[in-house]
Amino acid sequence: MLKAAVLLLLHAAYVFGCGTPAVKPDVGRVVNGEDARPHSWPWQISLQVKHGSRYHHTCGGTLIGPRWVLTAGHCIWPGDVYRVVLGEHDMSQQEGSEQVRDILRIIVHPKWDIDHVANGNDLALLKLDKSPVLNDSVGAACLPEAEEILAHGTACYISGWGNLYTHGPMPDKLQQALLPVVEHSVCSRSDWWGINVKSTMICAGGDVVAGCNGDSGGPLNCLGGDGRWYVQGVTSFVSSRVCNEAKKPTVFTRVSAFTDWLSEVMLQY
Template sequence: MIWLVAFLSCIGLICAETPFNHNVHNQKVIGGHNAPRNMWKWQVSLQYDSYNDGSFYHLCGGSIIDSFNIMTAAHCILSMNAGSYRVVVGEHNLYEYDGSEQFIRVERITVHPYWNGDLAKGNDIAILRLAQPVYANGYVAIAELPVPGQMLPNGFVCYITGWGLMDYGGSVPAILQEAAIPVVEHSICSQPNWWGSLALKSMVCAGGDGIISGCQGDSGGPLNCFTDGAWRVHGVVSYGPAGMCNQLYKPTVFTRVSFFEDWIYSVSLLLPP
């Protein structure tokens, strides 16, 4: 299951809650609804085998950025042992096998070199190299990425997708969820009554209306925005508020993809070992 890491105050420091819980699985976007089948073809379910016994469970979201590479959040990486992970592409209902899915093992994990486990410092991004390529079966697609350096205007409506919490401690649907969520530009998100200094220019804020948000279970998944004539992945779910996820003035925060594209391409263009 994915967990959106939530910030807590720790005697003047910022720390993160444990990024997963073995007792809760497959939750959804707050304020969302079932996504149309075969709509978000680049959406990935990143799955983890915590006991190395072949029992994989949904841990995080991700996006297909080419046939061999998946983009996700660095805080989703609980172990650098690539053999503990697999991705499922072409997925819609986590509880049912529809024949559209591809189950592919992870071969190599590359975490951003400046990621230090502190979400407040940013760099919450990782690339997973697959052991075999995703093949075109009509249910998958490579994500389009934004123009390097692009920042979206305040109020620009995007879509968050994932299998995250519907409410804090809420129900656990199996079907991929989607929700329209407006961007909150940096000059607003960085104000003291919003996220303040925790909102960096290398991040995208979206939501904060107290109704729609990402939550535990959406980490690593995409922020999908229609720009320059195509749906593009502008963000990777990174963090949100502790406790109730859909808090007023505390939008979901994403790693801004356009800030990291040079690094993304430098990693994804590496040849397999």
């Protein structure tokens, strides 16, 4: 029954037109992080937390359905008030493409534990108060098939407004960077991440290019054989010393390990 529900959801995503941005991402020459082409990752959202009377960017996230955003469990703190901004590119100005939504419900994965990040399950689903208007600036990413494993070296892209480098400034404009996938057998070697990387995680990048603070919860965007973009990972953690440490690739929650849970939650609520 659940498998049928998963198929139904995936079918709904296709009808919804997932993973096909009107503005094509610039993926021809990205090695280190650079400004993304505006609205070329239309599923990228800014999760913002309220401090006083103002909201501030705290994490990234991915629109995966008409009212659903996928982010990281560690981005959510009990008692905090959040909102989601879609269609954002340049945080320093109002561009007219932004859509702001309140969050109706937050569902953090039941096995997520902030004290044991390496256990995995670093996921949360946010149900928006109302659907965004889908247009050239706002669209959904596709969800991968259950247990899909990407080959070593697969070219994927991280996107977000995270720090440009360790303790560095946060950019105004959305950044993107090429992060090739590092297969689990390599990433889990003792001189890499070792036992800190579980099979429910996916590693990508490392050394020169990596995710950094503020990228958390955002997508690892990977192009499928069907020409659509899939959110294969949710940004979870990097080295605590520096963001771009050799043999310490950025670690993501592997979305294909949680398709059943995502389907259950989205059908239940």
